[in-house]
Amino acid sequence: MVVSFKTLACATALAGLVMTTVAAAADIKIGIVAPMTGQLASEGQDMENAVKMAIDAANAKGGVNGDKIITTTADDACDPQQAVTAGSKLVSEGVTAIVGGYCSGAVLPTLKIYGDAGIPFVIIGANSTKLVSANQGNAFLANSTGDMQATTAVDLFKKNGYSKVAIIDEGDAYSSDLAKLTADAFKVAGGEVTARETTTAGEQDYSAVVTKVKASGADAVFWTAYHAGGALLTKQLRQAGFQGGMVLGDGNNSPEYLEIAGSAGEGVYLLSPPTVDLLSGASDFKAKYKEAYGRDAGAYAALSHDVGDLIVDAISRAKSADQKAIIEALKASDFKGIAGEIKFTDKNTLQTSNFRPVIAKGGKWVAVE
Amino acid sequence: MTLDLVIQQLVNGLIVGSFYALIALGYSMVFGVIKLLNFAHGDIYMNGAFVGLIVFSFMGLWVGNGWFGVVCALLVSMLVVGLLGVVIERFAYRPMRNAPRLSILITALGASMVLNGTALALTGGRHFAFNTDLGFAGVDISTVHITYTQMLLVAASIALMAGMQAFVSRTMYGKAMRAVSIDMGASRLMGIDVDRVIALTFFMGSALAAGGGVMAGAYYGSVHFFMGFIMGLKAFTAAVIGGIGSVPGAMLGGLLLGLLEAYGSSLPFVGSEWRDVFVFGTLILFLVFKPTGLLGRSVVERV
Numbered sequence: 001m002v003v004s005f006k007t008l009a010c011a012t013a014l015a016g017l018v019m020t021t022v023a024a025a026a027d028i029k030i031g032i033v034a035p036m037t038g039q040l041a042s043e044g045q046d047m048e049n050a051v052k053m054a055i056d057a058a059n060a061k062g063g064v065n066g067d068k069i070i071t072t073t074a075d076d077a078c079d080p081q082q083a084v085t086a087g088s089k090l091v092s093e094g095v096t097a098i099v100g101g102y103c104s105g106a107v108l109p110t111l112k113i114y115g116d117a118g119i120p121f122v123i124i125g126a127n128s129t130k131l132v133s134a135n136q137g138n139a140f141l142a143n144s145t146g147d148m149q150a151t152t153a154v155d156l157f158k159k160n161g162y163s164k165v166a167i168i169d170e171g172d173a174y175s176s177d178l179a180k181l182t183a184d185a186f187k188v189a190g191g192e193v194t195a196r197e198t199t200t201a202g203e204q205d206y207s208a209v210v211t212k213v214k215a216s217g218a219d220a221v222f223w224t225a226y227h228a229g230g231a232l233l234t235k236q237l238r239q240a241g242f243q244g245g246m247v248l249g250d251g252n253n254s255p256e257y258l259e260i261a262g263s264a265g266e267g268v269y270l271l272s273p274p275t276v277d278l279l280s281g282a283s284d285f286k287a288k289y290k291e292a293y294g295r296d297a298g299a300y301a302a303l304s305h306d307v308g309d310l311i312v313d314a315i316s317r318a319k320s321a322d323q324k325a326i327i328e329a330l331k332a333s334d335f336k337g338i339a340g341e342i343k344f345t346d347k348n349t350l351q352t353s354n355f356r357p358v359i360a361k362g363g364k365w366v367a368v369e
Numbered sequence: 370m371t372l373d374l375v376i377q378q379l380v381n382g383l384i385v386g387s388f389y390a391l392i393a394l395g396y397s398m399v400f401g402v403i404k405l406l407n408f409a410h411g412d413i414y415m416n417g418a419f420v421g422l423i424v425f426s427f428m429g430l431w432v433g434n435g436w437f438g439v440v441c442a443l444l445v446s447m448l449v450v451g452l453l454g455v456v457i458e459r460f461a462y463r464p465m466r467n468a469p470r471l472s473i474l475i476t477a478l479g480a481s482m483v484l485n486g487t488a489l490a491l492t493g494g495r496h497f498a499f500n501t502d503l504g505f506a507g508v509d510i511s512t513v514h515i516t517y518t519q520m521l522l523v524a525a526s527i528a529l530m531a532g533m534q535a536f537v538s539r540t541m542y543g544k545a546m547r548a549v550s551i552d553m554g555a556s557r558l559m560g561i562d563v564d565r566v567i568a569l570t571f572f573m574g575s576a577l578a579a580g581g582g583v584m585a586g587a588y589y590g591s592v593h594f595f596m597g598f599i600m601g602l603k604a605f606t607a608a609v610i611g612g613i614g615s616v617p618g619a620m621l622g623g624l625l626l627g628l629l630e631a632y633g634s635s636l637p638f639v640g641s642e643w644r645d646v647f648v649f650g651t652l653i654l655f656l657v658f659k660p661t662g663l664l665g666r667s668v669v670e671r672v
Contacts, residue, residue, distance in 0.1 A: 196640065197634075197640060197641040197642075198641050198642035199641065200644075200645055202598055202599045204585060204591065204600075205384070205385040205388075205589070207380075207381035207384065207385065207631070208378065208381050208382075208630060208631045208634040208644070209634065211374065211377045211378055211381060211631075211635070212635055212641065215374050228496045228591065231496070231590075231591060232590070232591055235589075236589075239505070239516075240514075241514060256495065256496050256498075259498045260496060260497075260590060262498065262500055
């Protein structure tokens, strides 16, 4: 009997232990979805690291609402099919909220999964306007959508005193869309679009367009397409003696642009997403990141870190792990991070564009002060 | 359009037109001799630019980025890529010479993809800078600045083309080429080494395309694996306009096409997005109404 009493005591103690573990498992679980394999694995790694860095910092301060936060990562490999598998996995693990998403194509099919499950989802990198219409109300875009670039472009034109601008695209959906949006926005802002030209991708001679742009009397040229054409266009404009300003869309954010344009690229403006190298307040973050992970912070690391902070902030304002309350809290976000301000519109997109102009100086892109 | 604009577009048209003409010439010669539309020709132009860039970068260590390096790159690239043309002919086209016309046409498409795919795999799709230091001096005609580089470029391509024309019309080999183009079987019976003549045609056509590639690379300052695609299409159009199979026709077609593009995109109420519509619309009109082109002779189909 004594023995069996002992067993009982053990069993009770064990049960008690199990109970306490269950209580500890009420930790808040946040899912991170990012491309951990494939071509964009390095970006995915950065996103995971930066989000974890924010969560670790929050845990070090005692967690949120007295609960500890744990994370779980799912790999979408930037592939729509794998993204669906990854999304279902996170939902079945019972995560409270999800952050991540780099490729719009991979994020799009998961919106329904998270939407049906009512899980708050903050999208870090992906920024196609298609995501806005497919959103069921639970997803938030922390990166500017492509069309907000037009606003940044017009602001830059006004700030630099360009009143007559020539806008050139490459005839594809992305660049002609951006050109059209910018032209419309600039006209509304009282500017004059002196020329709207289109070039052919893969072509090398832009002289006919250059001559037309020069003759149109433009103060500045806005190129909405990609870096290969942008470098040739810049070079040929300068060689033809064009002295005005040159502004490039985000598709030109590549070292190849500077390499090919050479000295013609000096002083050219680029509208860039908030990449960590170009953020003036990010040096502290960069150093900490390098110390923690032994590598340089990639382009989206700063924004990922902000989103990590944002979700902690939203949960603490919701005062519970209730998903509906967190979604409401996210809607009411008024957050200032390293990459910029995060406030959402009624469509859950950013209120202010986070594109920012940078300038080419000494063969490098540097932030405009 | 003001007069300045007319002159500026004339200069623009002549420069891009001389590139088209150089490439069109190779198309035309090959078509003239073995009745093959060599779709790999645009890719040969691209290969020429890459070989030129490699030579130029290598030479740059000793002779800098000036004229001497460009000329060396030009010559080496013409030689190497000319031989590449011979190799392609030997292994891809010669075995198909007696096959139906469609088979060899598809082989040409295949050769184009092999060259393009190889360049893509080797370069990873990167755009390479071809940074020359050729100066910016030149002459001014009212507000139009024409650099010596631009003049030399047009002059060099005209000289290359004139040399080619002289070769075809004045030399024994040129005569053999013309003979093979008229009747391959009869030429063989007359003791002409037909294989050799065809190889020579490929060598010269490819060397011209390579020359065009190096000049374009150096002039525009950038080289990438896809640069031959549009160029190949435009050169084909130029060859058809001028009369495919005709050497002077290719030159005329190239220059006309360049001017058509330059002035076409300056027309009032017509934007530059219509430029390619002009170019390829003209191609269709020629193919429908004058398939022999401006200077081509009508070819009687042999039975």
